[in-house]
Amino acid sequence: MKYVKEFRNPSLVKNMIKKIGSDVEREITIMEVCGTHTMSIFKSGIRDLIPSNIKLISGPGCPVCVTSQAYIDTAIELTKRDDVIITTFGDMLKVPGNNSSLQNEKALGRDIRMVYSPLDSLKIAKENPDREVIFLAVGFETTAPAIALSIKIASEENIKNYSILQSIKTMPETMKQLVLDEDIKIDGFLCPGHVSTVIGAKPYEFLANEFEVPAVIAGFESGDIAIGLYTLIEMIKNNTNEVKNVYSRFVKYEGSEKAISSIYEIFEESDAVWRGLGNISGTGLKLKQKYDSFNAETKLGINLLNDKPIKGCICGDILKGKKNPLQCKLFSKVCNPLNPIGACMVSEEGTCAAYYKYKNIG
């Protein structure tokens, strides 16, 4: 496939990997903040091929994983209403709530439909005018434009039975929280690639300027990751604090003006509750007052249930890069892809799922 194969050229990647950290003696910790990067790093074997003093840790970049337990439990509760159809990305189905999961509820006959896009939910709403179609709006800046578009179309076409249960999150401020956490000590960030296609390079600059943590925006093929890590380690080595973009075929400095304006036409900044990280101010998006009629919570008069973390699950610490899945007592034996206990095992982009799949544990 074009723009894929050439960035995976095995001999180039092999040579490149040999150079990563080859002249660094001290321990360097790099966090990748994108679930797709986590999977690519494992898949390509880069983690095992670079020197052991270069530590790669995974951050809170899997949208399903960072969704709060309260949100999942509320969504499950909503499925019990006969006047409601829940639409969701497939990843959300298996996330365990405290007593059930959307997948279990679907098996019990609740009307839960997997969609590829929030725009598909609009079609379902049009076909079912007597029922409220609620889209589980989770995701980062990458997903927000598509959700915003669905609200815009619903508003323009006067679709009155469509709403969203909102839990959209934004990245740069969250990365700041991780930098401020003294237990983690991040030397450099591999920025979230997909998010960056929307927001560009500019919003990460404060990390380099104010907190002296360099960052690189890289693509997802093995070559992209190798270039990204090499570039980042060179900066760390030379005490250069900048944001460099080696994914310029898709990421512009200013991002996508159209995508950004479509988000902020419908949404405004808010607080957000992250699994493991708690409530962080300025890291969420909520519907503007003008579009509040599409907010399932106000429309149906519901409040999110209380957060009840799952006993024994250390997803919170894993999402912050403080622990790895092998340090979790539940990992593999009790919690595995067939029976996920925590959200990080559920999603294809989750750190626990990546460890399970590529570390041959099972």
Place this chain on the structure above:
Amino acid sequence: MCVAVPAEVIEIKENEALVNFGGVKKTVNINLVDDLKIGDYVLLHAGCAMQKVDKEEAEKTLEIFRLLSEND
């Protein structure tokens, strides 16, 4: 949720395009991308084309890749 593979645009109809990624064809919304043409490659997310590939920049990155991976 994220698809990291660029898809080729093969048909354009108003605000939608038919795209092909690795043999899978799908109709996606193209409201978020300007001046899309048949033969362009786009990054998809949640049923929308998010950004089209900058062919010149792709070449530049490949060149850096080749240079950096040369044996010293």
